[in-house]
Each structure stands twice: as structure tokens, then as C-alpha cells.
Amino acid sequence: MKFSVNWLAEFVDLPEDPEEIADLLTRAGVETKNVETRGAKIDNVIVSQITASSRHPNADRLSVCEVNDGSGTKRQIVCGASNYKVGDKVPLALPGAKLPNGTEIRKSELRGVESEGMLCSAIELGLGEDAAGLLILSPEAKIGVPIGDVFPSEMILDVEITPNRGDLLNHFGLAREIAALTGNTLKSTPREAKIDIRKTGVTISAIRECPFFSARKIDDVKVGPSPQWLRAKIESVGIRSINNIVDISNFVMLELGQPTHAFDADKLEGGINVRLARDGEKFLALDGKTYSLKPDNLVVADQERAVGIAGVMGGEETGVTDSTKNILLEAAYFLPASVRRTARNLNLPSDASYRFERGVDPGMVLRASQRATELIREITGGTPAKEIATAGKIPVNPADVSLSYEKCDRVVGIAIKPRTVDEILTGFSLQKTSAAKMMKWKIPSHRRDLQRDVDLIEEVVRAFGVDKVPGTGRSRFTASSAADHSHNLESAMRERLVARGLSEARTSKLIPRSASAFSEKAIALRNPLSEDH
Structure with a gap:
């Protein structure tokens, strides 16, 4: 996953050199593959606005655009994209x-029509992987300013998160990890969700697959482009801007790790029911494809049909569009195994399923809903309901784990002061509940991977520094045996035969079922590589 250093710095003080951050994380077992610079400081690329567009007279797939570059003289640009409309602001690469x-870029003729530059996509500017069309800029962008002013340079960390550390798949989570490793204090934490709860409007028929579900109505939203700060945040880590509602949902997921989803409330029929799909039930997803569901696939449904594949993707029929006025905001906890199975069966991975599969923090569900609601109110002018509808119960925290200082020293191989052990585990958000010789530690909701005493010892070593643990020689002399002599003889014979030009062929020791030597005493492979075995 990619992390913005500037975004991380909003939560915790960081080392000045991003390479130091990468080294710190890698030494603690959170491998940082790369540190890269993102931005668009490119000479002669500016913000422009499309003022007119017409079909190319000699090419069906091209159009001729008139653009305002802020110079007072309109420019004519031949364009091959189709995802824009008149009035959009887009990057313009000038000749030179x-x-x-x-x-x-230079002036040229395309199919007999002069083009005075090029309108650019995100991939052409090194701002993402999207090459499907032009990079549509925020309406707030000023015409004529360098594109580098819209996308200033910033450092991006490309971090390899292991499957057991789903708590790190967000900026707050990684900042919390950095704070624990450096001893720094977090600047801010997500606020508690203080809102009235009602137990109507939502039903869970598959309580095992969905222990908890929440939905909040937000009326009178104005769907449109996102403000520049929001676009810049999500685009810096490779997420394409869609509209303000979708962007807010993605922003909260990247910030706090909890996926949310917004339904067009006016397209829903009755209350929400989280249930298992009916065999062969059809579902039109947001990717435009229709999927045939199985009975073990979990869906979010209204009273008529499935409106979302739980934890994976929403439906196109109830998706947010420019005409949406009222939305229903979903935030839930889904069983990781259920989401993983559904995403694999349907071959439908998503950013949401990637996080649900690894386990989101149950304690963040309502906080993320509240965070998204606040942003929707501020950016779209929506009016949130005073109550949030919920069903089920938020999963309880993991069980306490006991640890003795003596075992910690024995496993690590050196004596670590008890006070140091306590400070390290406290830094990782654990709470000491017993001061006896056998300590008991309360595990936070976001660290469900901590289940045994050796897991806590691993945390101690990661923060203490494995480089501080001296190496010891454990090898010892062993007299050669008859087996060693036999192996040496075989190796010598092989070398001599190869030197004379021979080649060794090793055939499979397995035999086909049809072989005459096959008998009832033979053992059949459960998963053979071929029919011959």
C-alpha cells in the first residue's frame, strides 16, 4: 500500500528523511519496498479549461477542442479522449x-487539423495509472497556473503489509505504529462516535457473517466534484477521484482503515437486511458486470433485491450519481473469511475486500461512520439524521494475554528490563491489567493478531531492536557417519559421469492407475499433478 508522508505527519512527528522512516519500519518487520516522489513539477504544463468541442472532420475517434490557457488567446487541441465535457479543467502540455x-510536445497536424499542444491523462503526468481518459481537475483550479501548483511534490512510501497486520492498511494505523517505534506521541486520534442509536430499519439474517451493521441517512446532499484538498489526498496514493461522496468514502478508508459505502437512499425499497444470497441470484455490480451468486455469498439487500455484495462492492442500481439527493451511509463489520471466500469465488477483488479480508478494527466502525458523515455535511451540505440505525453487536476485544518477564528474557536470549518491556507494550496500545509475576495484558481491538505470549515477545523485540540482540555460535563438531561417506561417493560418481558427457535423468516415482503394478495396496494421490499419477 502507498502512504503519503505528509498525511502521516498529520498524526505523528516523523524523522525528516523519509528514508529513515522506511528503515525504521523495515527493521521492525514492516517492509518498505520503495520511497518515491509524487507530483507534477513539469515545465510548460498548465491548467486549462475546455471552452468548446467538436468532432474531428477526418477521424471518428478524435475531437477538436478549444481551450483557454489563461493567455487571452484560445488554443486548438486535437484530443482522443472522451471522458470530458465543455467547462472541465484539464492539464495542457504546451509546445516545448x-x-x-x-x-x-510540439505543434503538429493530426489528420489534417492543427493541434497546439496536448491534453493529458494522469499516467502521462506520472500522477497515477489511469490512462482511460483526461485527468479532470478540480473546478477550483486556477486557469494558467503550472500543474505543479495543483500537484506539489511529496514523498510516498510503498509499504508491504503482511496479511496479519490489517491494522496498518491506513494512514492512522501506520502513524500509530511509527509512534510506538519512535516513542513519539500521536497528535490526534479518531473521535468517539457520540450519536443516538436506534434498532429499527436494519436487520441481520446472517449474524455469523455480519456481527454488526450500521446505516445512517443523510439528506439533501449535493453530489459534484471534490474540493482540491480531498482530490490531492486520495490521488497522491493512487485512488482516482469520482465525486465528492465516493471520494469521502475512499478518504475515510485510507485514513482510518474502515470501508464505508453510500447508497442512493431514494432507490432503496424498505429496510436493509444483511442476508445470504439465494442460489443463482443475479447482481449488477458497480463495475458494470452481472454476477451469479451462491448461497454462501453475503449480500446487503433491501426488501426487493440485493443492493451490495457485503464487504466487496456495491450495486449499480443503487449507486450514487450526479442526480442523487439523499444517501444511506453503510459502515459494518463483516467476517473476514466470508468476504475472502466471496471475493475469490466471484473473482472480484476491491480495496474494501482487501481490508475486510484481513480484519478491520471493530472499534473503528462507528468512528469511521461519524468521520464520513461530518465530511459529507461539510463538503456536500447534507443534513445527517440525528440517529444511526444499527443491528447486531460490535465484536468484543481479543482475550487478555499473559506474559512473564522471565520467559521474555529466555526467548529473546538477553535480559530486557521489565520497565522497558512495559513501556514497549504500552506504546503498542496494550494495557497492563495485572502487576503479578505473570503479567496480564489487555489487547486493543485493532490487534487481533496478538493471541499468545510469544506474540507479545515479538512486539518487544520489534521495538527494542533485533540488532541489539547479540548473535551466538550454536554450531558443533559432528563426526562423519556411513551415510555421509555414501553421499560423498554418490556425489563424486555423478561429477565424473557428467564430466564424461553423460546426463542424469530422474523419472517420477509415481505410477499411473492403469499400470500393471497397480494394486489395492497402492496409495492414491488426493491431488495428482496429471492423469498419469
């Missing part, structure tokens, strides 16, 4: 510009 991919 050199793009990150090496393309040099």
Missing part, C-alpha cells in the same frame, strides 16, 4: 513540454 514518459 517534456513529459515524464519522454514524450516531447
